Amino acid sequence: DQQVKQNSPSLSVQEGRISILNCDYTNSMFDYFLWYKKYPAEGPTFLISISSIKDKNEDGRFTVFLNKSAKHLSLHIVPSQPGDSAVYFCAASANNQGGKLIFGQGTELSVKP
Amino acid sequence: EPEVTQTPSHQVTQMGQEVILRCVPISNHLYFYWYRQILGQKVEFLVSFYNNEISEKSEIFDDQFSVERPDGSNFTLKIRSTKLEDSAMYFCASSRLGTDTQYFGPGTRLTVL
Numbered sequence: 001d002q003q004v005k006q007n008s009p010s011l012s013v014q015e016g017r018i019s020i021l022n023c024d025y026t027n028s029m030f031d032y033f034l035w036y037k038k039y040p041a042e043g044p045t046f047l048i049s050i051s052s053i054k055d056k057n058e059d060g061r062f063t064v065f066l067n068k069s070a071k072h073l074s075l076h077i078v079p080s081q082p083g084d085s086a087v088y089f090c091a092a093s094a095n096n097q098g099g100k101l102i103f104g105q106g107t108e109l110s111v112k113p
Numbered sequence: 114e115p116e117v118t119q120t121p122s123h124q125v126t127q128m129g130q131e132v133i134l135r136c137v138p139i140s141n142h143l144y145f146y147w148y149r150q151i152l153g154q155k156v157e158f159l160v161s162f163y164n165n166e167i168s169e170k171s172e173i174f175d176d177q178f179s180v181e182r183p184d185g186s187n188f189t190l191k192i193r194s195t196k197l198e199d200s201a202m203y204f205c206a207s208s209r210l211g212t213d214t215q216y217f218g219p220g221t222r223l224t225v226l
Contacts, residue, residue: 043217099171103156
């Protein structure tokens with residue numbers, strides 16, 4: 001099931017700089033998108049979401065951008081901090097599918113001091 | 114801050130045995146979910162549950178799996194006869210509405226020997 005793809009398995013960024021994590025999807029029925037952060041041996045922690053009626057949502061250091069025509073979303077973290085080092089998953093859902101989330105493969109972010 | 118809890122954190126079982134994984138969703142949430150993550154793979158949707166009924170299930174969720182809300186607080190996943198390939202992290206999640214953000218528990222690591 002490749003409906004949600006994160007093509008970069010890893011990303012390394014210097015502390016204080018911007019981290020940009022990317023996600024592509026193929027299903028045009030998706031109308032809600034989320035980013036989760038995950039540490040080893042823990043459950044996914046919700047970060048930020050965006051509805052398909054918007055193209056940007058911001059929460060503190062985190063901003064999600066949605067480009068519906070390109071079926072692409074991105075998560076920007078500014079400024080990046082060492083505590084942001086984790087695996088980041090994007091996920092998508094369609095209104096008529098009982099809340100089912102489809103996850104990407106994840107991108108491991110490493111923020112170096 | 115309310116959170117989803119799961120027990121046990123780690124379950125080891127013999128192939129062919131039944132296991133029950135337990136979850137306590139966030140108290141005012143109405144929708145409940147199970148996901149799993151096999152080591153090195155994506156987080157995969159198993160089932161969603163609302164109003165004492167399954168709303169949606171994946172092809173993974175075959176007759177060996179069942180879910181139940183036995184009382185007002187617990188939500189369980191039963192695997193009737195475990196197989197080696199059932200070894201994974203199992204995550205419970207809940208949301209207030211079906212279109213809302215899902216909050217995940219810390220997971221149960223199931224090891225089938």
